[in-house]
Amino acid sequence: MSNYNPHDKLFQQARHAGFRARSVFKLAELDQKFALLKGAYQVLDLGAAPGSWSQYLSQKLVPQGKIISIDLQTIKPIAQNVIAIQADITDHTTLQQILQSHGWEIVDLIVSDLSPKTSGIKYADNLKSVELNQAVVNLAQQYLKPTGKLVMKVFPGTSLDGFIKQLKSVFRQVHVARTQASRASSKEVYLVCQK
Numbered sequence: 385m386s387n388y389n390p391h392d393k394l395f396q397q398a399r400h401a402g403f404r405a406r407s408v409f410k411l412a413e414l415d416q417k418f419a420l421l422k423g424a425y426q427v428l429d430l431g432a433a434p435g436s437w438s439q440y441l442s443q444k445l446v447p448q449g450k451i452i453s454i455d456l457q458t459i460k461p462i463a464q465n466v467i468a469i470q471a472d473i474t475d476h477t478t479l480q481q482i483l484q485s486h487g488w489e490i491v492d493l494i495v496s497d498l499s500p501k502t503s504g505i506k507y508a509d510n511l512k513s514v515e516l517n518q519a520v521v522n523l524a525q526q527y528l529k530p531t532g533k534l535v536m537k538v539f540p541g542t543s544l545d546g547f548i549k550q551l552k553s554v555f556r557q558v559h560v561a562r563t564q565a566s567r568a569s570s571k572e573v574y575l576v577c578q579k
Contacts, residue, residue, distance in 0.1 A: 399438065407438035407497060410563040410574070411535075415444070415490050417561065420533055424492040425449045428527075430473050430520060431498030433457040437465050441495070452486065454479070455577045473498070474519045474525075483527065490529040496520045499572075506571075510541020517547070517575075524577075525554060534577040546577070555579055 403453045415421055421444050429438045432453035441451050442463035451466045453459055459468035467486065471478050483489075498520065498544075500512035517536045524534045534555070539543060551558045555577040562573050 385453050389455040400418060403436045403544065404434040405436040408440050410438060410497075411437045411440050411495065411501065413563045414535060414574055415440075417555075418533070418535075418559065420493055420495070420576075421445060423531070424533075426488055426491045427493045427495065429453040430494065431455055432468070433459050435459050435462050435466075435468070437495055437497055438462050438468070438579055439568055442466050450486075452482065452488070454482070457531075471521070474516075476519075476523070479523060488527075488545060490532070491527050492529055492532050492555075494524050494528055494534045496531070499539075503538075506539075506541055510543050512549045513537075513539040513542040521551065523558065527550045528579060530579050532579055534575075534576045534579075536577075537538045537572050538575055540571050540573055551575065557573075 393397055398408055425446060425448060427441055427445065427449065429451055430443060432438050433455035435453060435535060438451050438453040439462055442465050443449065445465065449465060452464055452523055454471050454473055456472060458470050462468060469482055471482060473479060489512045498516050500516050502509045520536055528534060557578040559574055559576040
């Protein structure tokens with residue numbers, strides 16, 4: 385097993401390019417493969433802190449596009465087209481108020497790099513990850529436009545197959561993708577869904 389290095393090559397590349405975290409390369413990979421931003425004007429970035437995904441989105445989105453970035457942690461200001469909000473994504477009343485206050489009824493793209501606090505116990509971490517992503521799916525069912533896309537990070541485990549089966553009953557396409565930018569020691573995968 386490779387040693388964990390928080391300041392690995394991708395961390396250095398992200399820092400050099402002005403991004404807040406190496407995770408930006410995961411989103412860039414997924415965008416290149418699935419054309420996530422095609423036709424996207426209104427984007428929700430969930431679990432956004434420290435903000436590298438929102439940085440990427442702010443640079444790649446169409447000029448009139450907007451991003452609402454939400455996390456339990458404070459997100460430092462990113463760009464003029466990014467609205468950073470400290471909130472709990474599982475609190476649907478608050479999320480509804482946030483979207484309504486900005487005049488958003490639907491969104492074109494939802495990206496989520498949410499991660500529960502991990503315990504190192506595969507079964508428990510998978511279960512918590514799926515539960516957290518269930519809240520994202522509920523949000524997508526309410527606000528994602530019919531041709532919209534949804535990206536979620538999830539930890540594999542016994543709950544994943546059932547979760548994917550559920551997604552396939554809601555979305556026309558569900559892809560399971562692993563990014564090269566993920567650490568070798570990480571088991572995370574990304575679910576890319578289209579309505």
